[in-house]
Amino acid sequence: MKKLTGAKILIECLLKEGADIVFGIPGGANLPTFDALYDSPIKVVMSRHEQGAAHMADGYARATGKVGVCLATSGPGATNLVTGLATAFMDSIPIVAITGQVRTYMIGNDAFQEADTIGITRPITKHSYLVKDVRDLARVVREAFFIARTGRPGPVLIDFPVDVSLAETEFDYPKEVNIRGYKPTLTGHTGQVKKAAEAIKQAKRPILYAGGGVIASGAAKELRELAQKARIPVTTTLLGLGGFPETDPLSLGMLGMHGFEYTNYAVAECDLLIAVGARFDDRVTGKPDEFAKKAKKIQIDVDPSQISKTVPVDIPIVGDVRATLEALNKIIEKGETNGWLREISEWKKKYPLLYKEKKKLLPQYVIQQISEATKGEAVVATGVGQHQMWAAQFYQFNKPRSFLSSGGLGTMGYGLPAAIGAAFGRPDEIIFDIDGDGSFEMTLNEIATAVANKLKIKVAILNNRHHGMVRQWQDLFYKGRHAQSEMIGQPDFAKLAEAYGAVGITITKREEVRPAIEKALKTPKMVIMNFLVEENEDCWPMIAPGKPANEMLGTFEALQKEGAVPQPRKFKEETPEDLSLS
Amino acid sequence: MKHTLSVLVENHFGVLSRVSGLFSARGFNIDSLAVGETEDPTVSRMTIVVEGDERTLEQVKKQLNRLIDVIKVQDISPEDLLEREIVLVRVGFDHKSRAEILEAITTFQGKVLDASGNTLTVEVTGDQTKVHSVFELLKPYGILEIVRSGRIALSRKGKLSIKS
Numbered sequence: 067m068k069k070l071t072g073a074k075i076l077i078e079c080l081l082k083e084g085a086d087i088v089f090g091i092p093g094g095a096n097l098p099t100f101d102a103l104y105d106s107p108i109k110v111v112m113s114r115h116e117q118g119a120a121h122m123a124d125g126y127a128r129a130t131g132k133v134g135v136c137l138a139t140s141g142p143g144a145t146n147l148v149t150g151l152a153t154a155f156m157d158s159i160p161i162v163a164i165t166g167q168v169r170t171y172m173i174g175n176d177a178f179q180e181a182d183t184i185g186i187t188r189p190i191t192k193h194s195y196l197v198k199d200v201r202d203l204a205r206v207v208r209e210a211f212f213i214a215r216t217g218r219p220g221p222v223l224i225d226f227p228v229d230v231s232l233a234e235t236e237f238d239y240p241k242e243v244n245i246r247g248y249k250p251t252l253t254g255h256t257g258q259v260k261k262a263a264e265a266i267k268q269a270k271r272p273i274l275y276a277g278g279g280v281i282a283s284g285a286a287k288e289l290r291e292l293a294q295k296a297r298i299p300v301t302t303t304l305l306g307l308g309g310f311p312e313t314d315p316l317s318l319g320m321l322g323m324h325g326f327e328y329t330n331y332a333v334a335e336c337d338l339l340i341a342v343g344a345r346f347d348d349r350v351t352g353k354p355d356e357f358a359k360k361a362k363k364i365q366i367d368v369d370p371s372q373i374s375k376t377v378p379v380d381i382p383i384v385g386d387v388r389a390t391l392e393a394l395n396k397i398i399e400k401g402e403t404n405g406w407l408r409e410i411s412e413w414k415k416k417y418p419l420l421y422k423e424k425k426k427l428l429p430q431y432v433i434q435q436i437s438e439a440t441k442g443e444a445v446v447a448t449g450v451g452q453h454q455m456w457a458a459q460f461y462q463f464n465k466p467r468s469f470l471s472s473g474g475l476g477t478m479g480y481g482l483p484a485a486i487g488a489a490f491g492r493p494d495e496i497i498f499d500i501d502g503d504g505s506f507e508m509t510l511n512e513i514a515t516a517v518a519n520k521l522k523i524k525v526a527i528l529n530n531r532h533h534g535m536v537r538q539w540q541d542l543f544y545k546g547r548h549a550q551s552e553m554i555g556q557p558d559f560a561k562l563a564e565a566y567g568a569v570g571i572t573i574t575k576r577e578e579v580r581p582a583i584e585k586a587l588k589t590p591k592m593v594i595m596n597f598l599v600e601e602n603e604d605c606w607p608m609i610a611p612g613k614p615a616n617e618m619l620g621t622f623e624a625l626q627k628e629g630a631v632p633q634p635r636k637f638k639e640e641t642p643e644d645l646s647l648s
Numbered sequence: 649m650k651h652t653l654s655v656l657v658e659n660h661f662g663v664l665s666r667v668s669g670l671f672s673a674r675g676f677n678i679d680s681l682a683v684g685e686t687e688d689p690t691v692s693r694m695t696i697v698v699e700g701d702e703r704t705l706e707q708v709k710k711q712l713n714r715l716i717d718v719i720k721v722q723d724i725s726p727e728d729l730l731e732r733e734i735v736l737v738r739v740g741f742d743h744k745s746r747a748e749i750l751e752a753i754t755t756f757q758g759k760v761l762d763a764s765g766n767t768l769t770v771e772v773t774g775d776q777t778k779v780h781s782v783f784e785l786l787k788p789y790g791i792l793e794i795v796r797s798g799r800i801a802l803s804r805k806g807k808l809s810i811k812s
Contacts, residue, residue: 185665188665188669193717196662245716247657247715247717247718247719248716370714371707371711371714374703374706375707
């Protein structure tokens with residue numbers, strides 16, 4: 067058999083794994099890899115910073131369901147990946163990161179551009195490998211992809227010393243993966259599934275609480291079937307958005323810290339909470355002891371360590387969400403939920419989102435307009451902060467893999483590079499980055515990557531000249547002392563766009579919003595819309611950290627007194643077979 | 649409450665740091681940790697003693713199982729626990745106390761490893777009760793140094809199988 071270099075073997079492995087695109091930056095220790103990529107069929111996207119490469123791989127993975135791949139050189143290249151890996155780890159996103167490393171005999175010598183990459187990334191990867199022998203490489207890559215995409219997905223790192231990438235061996239791709247310490251449980255225990263079905267049948271006030279696991283396992287169809295068969299309303303977490311159509315009358319939208327008021331009331335009052343691929347995060351539960359206190363709890367999760375971690379559950383089911391829901395749907399019987407649905411329907415009418423018009427443009431309005439203009443069908447990436455929460459509240463997501471956002475780690479700067487990754491993964495779709503000025507400035511160097519690759523990404527910066535969420539917390543909890551939350555020295559983002567070769571638009575008035583969005587959608591180029599919005603707008607409602615849901619701030623009652631106007635969501639007409647909500 | 653976990657792991661570099669890193673990152677306390685190769689040279693066994701309530705222990709076990717390099721985790725119940733630790737103790741002595749110390753060591757089936765100048769280094773093997781008794785007994789003579797192997801354990805229930 068012909069011998070190949072390690073770098074060539076890596077390329078062969080990537081092709082076998084279906085990785086037709088990689089994101090990254092070359093440097094001393096990964097030059098052999100980039101040289102081998104140079105005449106390979108794999109598309110190579112050079113980001114402007116390795117953090118961008120990691121978020122691009124992550125955005126690509128979230129938008130397509132495939133494993134994203136990013137490359138970085140040793141030392142600073144690898145350390146720059148860290149935020150991106152941690153982001154993917156917290157949100158269970160499958161990526162494989164391949165870092166260059168100094169020559170094996172130099173490891174530990176404080177060589178030029180040496181860092182203990184495995185050590186640094188150990189707690190933020192699902193697994194990692196240091197390849198010391200080229201003969202291990204094919205097996206390692208095979209295992210890395212397998213681990214990244216199976217079970218609870220996550221990032222896997224391969225540290226690849228430069229001498230190993232130059233060493234030669236025969237290429238033999240292992241047919242099977244057999245890792246004795248890694249055997250994810252895929253099918254939920256039959257007895258437990260039966261118990262869950264029984265609990266659902268008995269329940270009078272059930273709620274489905276769906277998380278990122280629904281998206282990861284591709285279970286949106288099964289979730290919908292369960293909700294409609296058993297007539298159970300569905301709330302999703304931030305990462306679960308799109309897992310259930312938000313125009314469906316059974317949709318309760320997002321729950322938690324900035325979730326809907328009626329949704330949090332419904333969760334507080336339910337008698338059965340069915341957690342589906344959701345991990346009872348503190349941004350969802352507020353005070354864990356008070357969360358859905360009246361409810362019996364079912365939890366379906368592929369990762370046993372998430373079961374009963376913060377909130378004890380009564381019926382745990384370890385298994386893949388889709389496989390488990392399929393099994394459950396076969397035996398499910400509808401309970402008596404009509405009264406409950408009527409009650410929720412009234413709460414929806416009684417406690418909708420609302421805002422008060424101000425002299426300056428409101429960010430919520432901009433998002434409503436984007437939602438309408440794109441018919442809720444765009445792929446939307448976000449940064450982190452107020453704009454992210456408003457996007458979750460005011461954009462109605464209907465399809466899985468349409469909302470890309472850093473939930474667990476809360477990584478500002480995620481939006482633009484994630485949108486770039488998504489644009490490569492889904493070239494025929496409208497890709498939006500709804501961003502804040504603070505978040506956008508953290509990774510705006512990637513405008514160059516988007517322009518260089520002729521991506522038609524639409525960026526909507528909700529520019530309030532502040533780290534808005536920080537400013538809001540300072541007003542609420544720090545006596546209004548705005549310590550370093552104001553953004554001084556910001557560029558003119560429209561001019562900046564033009565400087566990069568993108569199209570820039572500045573929007574200051576309400577009536578300019580929709581025309582600007584329509585213009586952006588028609589422009590076959592990257593467009594950056596700089597919406598100069600109200601600086602002191604707060605994101606409501608809000609459950610303060612560690613507080614129970616019934617101590618919500620910015621409720622309908624409170625805001626209405628100040629003259630706010632309701633902004634009810636639009637729901638689809640119910641078909642006769644949907645039964646009736648009212 | 650203290651729990652003894654017997655953990656089979658892949659015998660290669662980096663595994664110990666994954667396990668110890670997990671404990672520090674998640675705020676679990678390790679009371680004792682001992683590692684060594686098993687009858688299968690590709691597998692090491694870690695005996696980890698942790699302190700915590702049932703819920704903490706449940707998380708420790710689940711988080712350990714989450715590590716790709718962890719093959720099997722066994723929580724050994726107190727009634728099935730076969731546990732030993734080796735301790736080496738160096739004590740000072742004079743012509744008066746020498747005989748007393750030697751007698752005490754004999755009661756515990758300990759061995760004198762070294763007697764030089766005016767110190768004695770003794771080895772005692774046993775369960776925790778025995779180890780603590782030895783310390784108590786030698787304390788009055790002036791303990792100069794102690795080293796402990798960490799606890800190692802097996803379950804009466806027989807072999808921890810890798811398969812299944």
